[in-house]
Amino acid sequence: MNDQIHSDGSGHEHGELGDAEYAEFMELAAQEGFDPEEVEGALGEAGHGPLPVLAVVGRPNVGKSTLVNRIIGRREAVVQDKPGVTRDRVSYEAEWAGRRFKVVDTGGWEQDVLGLDASVAAQAEYAIETADAVVFVVDSTVGATDTDEAVVKLLRRAGKPVVLCANKVDGQSGEADATALWSLGLGEPYPVSSLHGRGTGDMLDAVLEALPDAPAQKFGTALGGPRRIALIGRPNVGKSSLLNRVAGEDRVVVNELAGTTRDPVDELINLGGITWKFIDTAGIRRRVHLQEGADYYASLRTAAAVEKAEVAVVLIDSSESISVQDQRIITMAVEAGRALVVAFNKWDTLDEERRYYLEREIETELAQISWAPRVNVSAVTGRHMEKLVPAIETAIEGWETRVPTGRLNAFLGEIVASHPHPIRGGKQPRILFGTQAGTKPPRFVLFASGFLEHGYRRFV
Numbered sequence: 283m284n285d286q287i288h289s290d291g292s293g294h295e296h297g298e299l300g301d302a303e304y305a306e307f308m309e310l311a312a313q314e315g316f317d318p319e320e321v322e323g324a325l326g327e328a329g330h331g332p333l334p335v336l337a338v339v340g341r342p343n344v345g346k347s348t349l350v351n352r353i354i355g356r357r358e359a360v361v362q363d364k365p366g367v368t369r370d371r372v373s374y375e376a377e378w379a380g381r382r383f384k385v386v387d388t389g390g391w392e393q394d395v396l397g398l399d400a401s402v403a404a405q406a407e408y409a410i411e412t413a414d415a416v417v418f419v420v421d422s423t424v425g426a427t428d429t430d431e432a433v434v435k436l437l438r439r440a441g442k443p444v445v446l447c448a449n450k451v452d453g454q455s456g457e458a459d460a461t462a463l464w465s466l467g468l469g470e471p472y473p474v475s476s477l478h479g480r481g482t483g484d485m486l487d488a489v490l491e492a493l494p495d496a497p498a499q500k501f502g503t504a505l506g507g508p509r510r511i512a513l514i515g516r517p518n519v520g521k522s523s524l525l526n527r528v529a530g531e532d533r534v535v536v537n538e539l540a541g542t543t544r545d546p547v548d549e550l551i552n553l554g555g556i557t558w559k560f561i562d563t564a565g566i567r568r569r570v571h572l573q574e575g576a577d578y579y580a581s582l583r584t585a586a587a588v589e590k591a592e593v594a595v596v597l598i599d600s601s602e603s604i605s606v607q608d609q610r611i612i613t614m615a616v617e618a619g620r621a622l623v624v625a626f627n628k629w630d631t632l633d634e635e636r637r638y639y640l641e642r643e644i645e646t647e648l649a650q651i652s653w654a655p656r657v658n659v660s661a662v663t664g665r666h667m668e669k670l671v672p673a674i675e676t677a678i679e680g681w682e683t684r685v686p687t688g689r690l691n692a693f694l695g696e697i698v699a700s701h702p703h704p705i706r707g708g709k710q711p712r713i714l715f716g717t718q719a720g721t722k723p724p725r726f727v728l729f730a731s732g733f734l735e736h737g738y739r740r741f742v
Contacts, residue, residue, distance in 0.1 A: 303687050303717070306687055306688070307321075307325075307715075307717045308321065310687075310691070310715045311715070311729065314715065314729065321729075325717070325727060333375065333382055333384045334383045334414040334415070334493040334494050335383070335384045335386060335412060335413045335414050335415075336376075336383055336384065336386065336415050336416070336417060336489060336493060337386045337388060337409040337412070337413035337415075337416045337417070338350055338353075338385060338386065338387055338388060338417045338419060339416055339417070339419070339433065340418060340419035340420060341427065341429045341430065343421075344419045344420060344421040344449055344450075345421070345449045345450060345476045345477070346387060346388065346419050347387055348476040348477055349417070349447065349474070349482075350374065350385055350387040351476075352479055352482050353378070353385055353482070353486065354385060355376070374387070378486045378487075378489070379486075379487070379490060381493075383489075383493055386412075386413065388409045410436065410437065410442055411440065411589075412589045413442060414443075414493055414494055415442060415443045415444070415445065415489065415492040415493045416437060416442050416443070416444045416445070417445050417447050417489065418433060418434075418437060418444055418445070418446050418447065419447045419449050420446065420448055420449065420463055420466070420471070421450055422449060422451050422460045422462075422463065422471075422473065423456070423459060425459065425462060425463070426462075426463060426465060426466055430466065431466075434466050434467065434468060437468070443492035444468050444469070444492075445472065445485060445488045445489050446463060446466065446468045446469060446470065446471045446472065447471075447474050447476075447485055448460035448463050448471040448472060448473050448474060449474050449475070449476055450475065451473035451475055451480065451481065452477075452480065456473065457473055460472075460473035472484055472485040472488060508550060508557045508558055508559040509556075509558055509559065509592050509593065509674075509678065510590060510591040510592050510593070511558055511560050511561065511591060511592070511593045511594075511595055511674060512561045512587050512588050512590075512591035512593070512594050513525060513560060513561065513562050513595050513597060514563050514587075514588060514594055514595070514596055514611055514615065515596055515597035515598065515599075515608070516599070516605070516607050516608065516611065518599075519597040519598060519599045519627055520627040520661045520662075521562050521563065522562050523627075523661035523662060524597060524627065525549060525562045527661045527664055527667055528553065528560060528667065528670065529549060529560075548561050549562070553671050554671055556671075558671075558674075561590075561591060563587050563588075588614065588620060589618055592620065592621060592678065592681070592722075593620060593621040593622070593623060593674050594615035594618070594620040594621070594622055595623045595624075595625055595670075595674070596608070596611055596612050596615060596622065596623070596624050596625065597625050597627050598624065598626050598627065599628055600627060600628050600629050600631075600632055600636075600640055601628045601631050601632060601636065603643060604640075604643045604644070604647045604648065609647060612624070612648070612651060616651065619723040620681075620723070621674075621677035621678050621681035621723070622651060622677060623654060623655050623656075623657065623670075623673045623677050624648070624651065624654050624655070624656045624657075625656075625657050625658075625673075626656070626659070627659055627660065627661055628660060628661075628662075629658040629659060629660050629665060629666070630660040630665050644656075650740070653680070654677065655673035655674075655677050656673070657669045657670055657673045680724075681721070681722055681723055681724070682721050683721065684718055684721055685718050685724075687717045687718070690716055690718060691715050691716065694716055694728075694742075697713070697742060698712055698713050703734060703735070703738050704735070704738070706735070709732055710732075711731050711732030711733055711734055712730060712731045712732070713729070713734070713742070714729045714730060714731060715728075715729055716728040716729060728742070
């Protein structure tokens with residue numbers, strides 16, 4: 283039998299399964315002839331949630347992407363012998379000495395975006411803020427530059443563990459250049475040739491010491507602090523107006539000119555006897571890497587705000603057609619693993635014809651998130667604003683829900699019977715059984731008799 287195991291997330295042990303459920307699940311696996319160690323491995327991968335994150339930072343053309351390729355053991359990050367090839371941050375899964383973690387490859391810093399300090403901060407602040415540890419890559423043949431010194435200040439402020447990588451040390455003669463980087467005050471520089479692999483093992487050993495076993499929870503608090511709600515969307519869809527309406531007073535600046543909000547604004551607001559922390563963010567424009575200056579910086583800060591929130595409320599201007607950018611923003615929230623609410627703002631401005639076409643657009647353009655609670659509101663007039671908090675509560679409830687293994691398998695049985703997987707190459711893979719390995723967001727492990735196509739997995 284060509285058995286396949288599909289999982290997402292990462293972790294150890296048997297996820298969030300209780301002992302009784304775990305025993306029931308392992309019995310199911312044994313009945314189908316699965317190797318217990320293979321089953322344990324799949325549960326472990328999907329178990330405890332996100333992997334610890336390692337950010338690789340440095341100025342342009344110091345060899346960050348080459349180092350990332352070396353760490354992940356395959357050529358995925360685009361490498362070219364000129365600065366600025368990596369624009370958006372890209373993340374990959376890696377493993378070293380039996381431990382798995384996520385590597386984030388960041389773009390180098392453009393020197394002309396609002397001056398040196400701001401341009402360094404724009405890329406580095408987001409990468410460092412969302413990481414559990416940082417590899418700071420310096421070109422040992424050039425030595426420490428003013429830009430490198432600026433990054434060091436940022437790293438000190440952030441307080442994250444830092445491993446200093448002295449790159450482009452291709453032989454004994456380059457070791458002295460690496461030693462000179464002690465002057466940065468970040469501890470021992472690890473001499474590495476990311477191109478040839480020299481010294482990467484010692485550096486990765488240091489990385490494992492710096493990384494936690496599991497990342498810190500970036501939302502909520504153990505003491506039951508206020509739930510964090512990020513308001514995100516394109517510029518000028520009414521995020522600040524919505525926050526003011528929810529708060530019942532003018533807390534943030536609202537202007538018809540798009541892009542008034544630059545930094546995320548945190549506001550504690552009491553609704554229905556519960557205190558919520560609403561985060562008003564800057565509008566996300568078309569392409570982060572095509573932006574300049576303050577817009578570029580604002581987009582990175584918005585992404586960081588989403589990472590630290592529990593719920594993303596995506597605002598869409600209902601008077602305009604749903605754009606590709608709206609869909610990209612929704613995808614960003616989903617990929618960040620946040621609970622999701624879609625709020626269609628400016629609903630009071632719609633006539634019957636626009637409402638008809640909007641409903642058709644929602645059916646076709648947003649079919650992949652039909653599960654997300656939706657509210658039609660007007661931040662200006664206050665229409666239906668009372669529906670926002672119940673929608674947020676519904677989204678959180680689904681985000682935290684655990685489905686018992688027995689109930690899940692009854693559901694999977696119904697799906698397989700009513701909507702079997704398409705036949706491919708004369709074979710028809712079938713879901714045999716599954717379990718939920720984690721929550722926030724819900725993560726499931728499915729065991730199948732063959733490879734399940736992505737479209738079918740999404741359908742399930």
